[in-house]
Amino acid sequence: MLRDITLGQYYRTDSAIHRLDPRVKLIATFAFIISLFLVKNLWGYVIAAVFLGSCIYLSNVPVKFMFRGMKTIFFLLIITMIFNLVLTPGEPIVSFWKISITYEGLKLAVLMAIRLVFLITGSSIMTLTTTPNNLTDGLESVLKPLKVVHVPVHEIAMMMSIALRFIPILLEETDKIMKAQMARGADFESGSLLNRAKSLVPLLVPLFISAFRRALDLAMAMEARCYRGGEGRTKMKPLIYRRSDYIAYIVLIIYLVVIIVFGRLLFR
Amino acid sequence: MSIILDHVNYIYDEDTAMAHAALIDVNLEIPKGQFIGLIGHTGSGKSTLIQHMNGLVKPTSGNVYFDGKDIYDSDFDKKALRAKVGLVFQYPEHQLFEMDCFKDVCFGPRNLGLPQKEVELRAYEALKQVGFDDAYFYQSPFDLSGGQKRRVAIAGVLAMKPEVLILDEPTAGLDPKGREDILNLIAKLHDEMGITVILVSHSMDDVADYVQRIIVMNKGRVFLDGEPKEVFRHYKELEGIGLAAPAVTYVMQELKEAGFDVDTEATTIAEAKNEILKVFGKC
Structure with a gap:
């Protein structure tokens, strides 16, 4: 869906x-x-x-x-x-x-x-x-001149690439959560507007929890590999x-x- | 009370370059009360298959019947079907959302439109059935251990009083003790309540001791289907598709090759023990 x-x-x-x-x-x-x-x-x-x-x-x-x-x-x-x-x-x-x-x-x-x-x-x-990664790489490179006026180009590009990377993951997760709740009789499609908004709670709570968990894991993984921002960073595929x-x-x-x-x- | 899958095909991402068949011509009959192990590798189509059984996924072609009725008929009550065919997903994190465990288990029966008293009674019963400790009833489900979370998730489905209980990899990510506990619990539910149970797993050792029938999936097709002994007789073919028979089968095969007259059909540790003791004349 x-x-x-x-x-x-x-x-x-x-x-x-x-x-x-x-x-x-x-x-x-x-x-x-x-x-x-x-x-x-x-x-x-x-x-x-x-x-x-x-x-x-x-x-x-x-x-x-x-x-x-x-x-x-x-x-x-x-x-x-x-x-x-x-x-x-x-x-x-x-x-x-x-x-x-x-x-x-x-x-x-x-x-x-x-x-x-x-x-x-x-x-x-x-x-x-x-690919999202390529796109943000390109964006970072195109916007590089803005560094002169202290725009954090690398950080923006990194945030964008992480956000883009997580869209399909979270979509897939939403799909799974929806199915898990539908298996318990949840109904996301019918009912009044208020009821439909309420029916989103069983969907959003697991989704947010999972998003926070993923964010923490990712931050940990990045730190474990000594990520420290864009200064002096080289690319594997320039x-x-x-x-x-x-x-x-x-x-x-x-x-x-x-x-x-x-x-x-x-x-x- | 049986489920019948008739020539079911399912294609992911139809009409795109990513299109691939997840299920190819699957024909199965799941009679009432059977304890079935559904085995297959990641991507063999087992998760897709079970989602057909309660109408979460619509087959690209083919039919699914529950109690002789086509579940994709427009007048078929899907909600009632999902109460009768309970599906517990692999990760309890995908369904737990309430402030405390008890409320979370109430979610299923409440969706069935039952009165509050009945809802709470069912939730209480279900939590008791999965052996959940009273002390944790009003704790947040997110603070529990993996095994306890899984119990709450199973209870959440049991509270709807399903006739068929399908569990997708209920032992994933648990330690050996937790795994055994959950498997024993599922076996107990099957024996005591007489419900049909379908246990999805990729480990033969998990299911061999418990189930009456094993269905092996490979690349979207039913590869083998039969009693455990029958299926394990094909252990060479199972290896060919990257699965293995239970460790016991190998031990018995090697003993046989080494010249001991044991029955290679022993699949559980208890059976194997008897066989070996028999050979040494101690039984």
């Missing part, structure tokens, strides 16, 4: 995208998201769609799997669309009572929805093709750019130039 959540999950397979340096993927995702907000006409969306489509194709992740995670944000998408539809001033198409749907609103709603879907698909390609990474950067730059020229400058 809880295994269905795919947003932010890693999909284990081999592909050109999987093999890329995490820094490339981080920067590319960031650039892609920014590019979505620079676009001013339909051409821009077409170019972004083509770029995204080729990335999905290259990533070897089944499209079905990728969009399964989309269900969770469906609600958000609908709300955004409704707000855009009714709150944008302009030339009305239909109007009833005090609400009118305008041409501009319709256009904005559709474009906003596409933008959101692209944004989430883009970032999920990154998380689906990069990130090194390879040829394919440079090619990816070149492709990214070409994409950015094309989308800015066609999506923003040429056709207004």
